[in-house]
Amino acid sequence: MRRIAQPGPAPAARAVSEPCAARPIVVDLPAGARLLDALAALMAREGAEGGSFTLTGGALDPFGYVMPAASPDAAHAAFYSAPHRPPGGGRWERGAVTLGWRGGAPFFHCHGLWREAEGVRRGGHVLPEESVIAAPMRAEGVLLRGARFEAMPDAETGFTLFEPRPGALAAPAPNALALRLRPNQDVTAALSGLARGAGFAQAALPGAVGSLIGARFADGRVTEPFATEVFLAPGPLSAPLRAGLVDMEGGLAEGVLIPGENPVLMTLEAVLLAA
Numbered sequence: 001m002r003r004i005a006q007p008g009p010a011p012a013a014r015a016v017s018e019p020c021a022a023r024p025i026v027v028d029l030p031a032g033a034r035l036l037d038a039l040a041a042l043m044a045r046e047g048a049e050g051g052s053f054t055l056t057g058g059a060l061d062p063f064g065y066v067m068p069a070a071s072p073d074a075a076h077a078a079f080y081s082a083p084h085r086p087p088g089g090g091r092w093e094r095g096a097v098t099l100g101w102r103g104g105a106p107f108f109h110c111h112g113l114w115r116e117a118e119g120v121r122r123g124g125h126v127l128p129e130e131s132v133i134a135a136p137m138r139a140e141g142v143l144l145r146g147a148r149f150e151a152m153p154d155a156e157t158g159f160t161l162f163e164p165r166p167g168a169l170a171a172p173a174p175n176a177l178a179l180r181l182r183p184n185q186d187v188t189a190a191l192s193g194l195a196r197g198a199g200f201a202q203a204a205l206p207g208a209v210g211s212l213i214g215a216r217f218a219d220g221r222v223t224e225p226f227a228t229e230v231f232l233a234p235g236p237l238s239a240p241l242r243a244g245l246v247d248m249e250g251g252l253a254e255g256v257l258i259p260g261e262n263p264v265l266m267t268l269e270a271v272l273l274a275a
Helices: 035-045 187-197
Strands: 015-029 050-056 090-102 105-116 121-126 133-135 137-145 147-153 160-166 176-181 203-205 208-216 222-232 242-247 252-256 264-274
Touching (some): 015 035, 015 147, 015 187, 015 264, 035 105, 050 264, 090 208, 090 222, 105 208, 121 222, 121 242, 121 252, 137 147, 137 264, 147 176, 160 176, 160 264, 176 187, 187 264, 208 242, 222 264
Antiparallel strands (some): 015 137, 050 137, 105 121, 147 160, 208 222, 242 252
């Protein structure tokens, strides 16, 4: 399996997880607010500490994003491009978002695919501070209590990344696992192992956000550039994982991942829901 050396020490534990209570929700986020503010308002209104969602439809304008890129130095194995701010924004197709906290304030990590005003499809990592909902977007996933995703310095990769931490709100009996996968492990095997360890006879994935070392798809397609920004589609963990991604050369790909052949590059955040 492919492997990319990271600049820092690798902890023996290759995942961080917290049990939590997850409640399904489907909501249309209205136009006029920053995507970050709309998600933060949803979290506050519903008495939650975070969430994991897929986003479909709608538009962002103004819109800022970055793409994966080679690192300019040895401090990181890969990095981000300069920010892109397309005139006319982007018509959103689909993606996923993890809602959590950074520095005591709501924050998110979002990857997706969209079509820009000139008609070109692109993908990448949405900049929370720069992206405004221009047409309503549908958020479908789960809201969390009892655990929350916090932006934490990560010595292995050199980045500040979301990790699950115990929550501050009282929660009913746990029915889910908030998690983060560390680099250089197959995403399918890692998620399946965590579900078994949590005692879930069956589990569902509301969506996930992270990066893979290239990609290998069940239909034979291959993404060779090693740095990608990835989201996973919702569905039962018993079915093959479906992913959408953009690579460091701007290539887009969607499809079913081959189990055992798709290792994590930097991180993958997800919620596993007992089904």
